[in-house]
Amino acid sequence: MNTTVIYMVRHAESPFVFGAERTRGLSEEGHAAAKRVASYFETIPVDVICASTYERTKQTVQPTADAHGIPIEQYEELIERAIKDQTDKAPWEALVVAIRESFINHEYALKGGETTRQAQERAIPCIKQLLDTHQGKNIVIGTHGNIMTIIMNYYDPSYGFDFWESTSKPDIYAMTFDGQTIMGIERVWKEKDNVELDERN
Numbered sequence: 321m322n323t324t325v326i327y328m329v330r331h332a333e334s335p336f337v338f339g340a341e342r343t344r345g346l347s348e349e350g351h352a353a354a355k356r357v358a359s360y361f362e363t364i365p366v367d368v369i370c371a372s373t374y375e376r377t378k379q380t381v382q383p384t385a386d387a388h389g390i391p392i393e394q395y396e397e398l399i400e401r402a403i404k405d406q407t408d409k410a411p412w413e414a415l416v417v418a419i420r421e422s423f424i425n426h427e428y429a430l431k432g433g434e435t436t437r438q439a440q441e442r443a444i445p446c447i448k449q450l451l452d453t454h455q456g457k458n459i460v461i462g463t464h465g466n467i468m469t470i471i472m473n474y475y476d477p478s479y480g481f482d483f484w485e486s487t488s489k490p491d492i493y494a495m496t497f498d499g500q501t502i503m504g505i506e507r508v509w510k511e512k513d514n515v516e517l518d519e520r521n
Contacts, residue, residue, distance in 0.1 A: 322499060324451055327364075327460045327508070328468045329357060329384075330491040334376040341406055346379045353490050358383035360492065360509065361460065366390060368454050371462030372398040380490055381462035392462070397446035400464035401439040405432025416485075419466065423473065423480035439470045447471060451500055468493070475502040 332350035346354060361384050369385045370393045371377040378392055385392050403418045404410055410430070422428045426436040450459055463471075465487050472479035472495070492509035495502065 322456050323503070324455055324497045324499075325458050326447070326450070326495040326497070327361075327458065328471070328493045328495060329377075329381055329460060329462050330465050330468055330487055330489060331374075331376040331380040331462060332357070332490040334489075338409065339406075341374065341400070341402075343375050345375045350376070350489070351379070354380045355383050357381070357490050357492065358387050362387070365458055366460055367457035368450070368459045369393070369462075370395060370398070370450065370459065372396070372400065372464065372467075374399055374464070377462035377464065381460055384460060395446050397442050398461065398463060398467060401434050401436070401466045401470060403433040403466075404430035408432065419484070420481045423469075423484075436470055436473070439467060440474050443467055443471055444474050448500060451497055455499070465489075465491075472505055476505060479505070 331346070332353035333347045334344050334350055335347050337344045357380060366384065366388045367390075369381055369388070369390045371381055373394045373396050378394065381392060403415055403422060408431075418428070418430050418433070422436045426440075429435040429438075465484055469479055469484040469487075472483070472493070475495070488509070488511055490509065491507070494506050494508045496504050496506075
């Protein structure tokens, strides 16, 4: 079995700024959490580090990249899914309702938004290419909660709205593949343990 592991790292805390989806970075707490993410990968051989083209995902995996001496490869295909037109303001509650519906009906999005199907069509080829190019390697991807869930949903439909709502910032999930076949998905991030470790240091 030629096992490849993709570690999906959901970005750490990043204060929302309307109109700055691409450029907003991590908060002070988020930067501290990014260092804890790097601590998790201290004993794991990391071969490749990727991120979306959004600043908060890059900043979340930057300490890991620095520790392993690996450059970050950024992919536009892995940006967050926008359920609505990003120039339109909408209450968070309305967005949550829309996101829930999008995992029931993969063709659904608010006006100007991206459906789950459309997001899979641009992200999954990128994941498959990474699996082909780096077979047998450990790949770290700095990602976002919605697109991470959408990618997982492609391989296992049980990953949907309830899973997305349960994830933390940051969070880490190991997706294990045999070639292009998913073998399992496991949450490997233990926030409580990492916080306690950070407090001791």
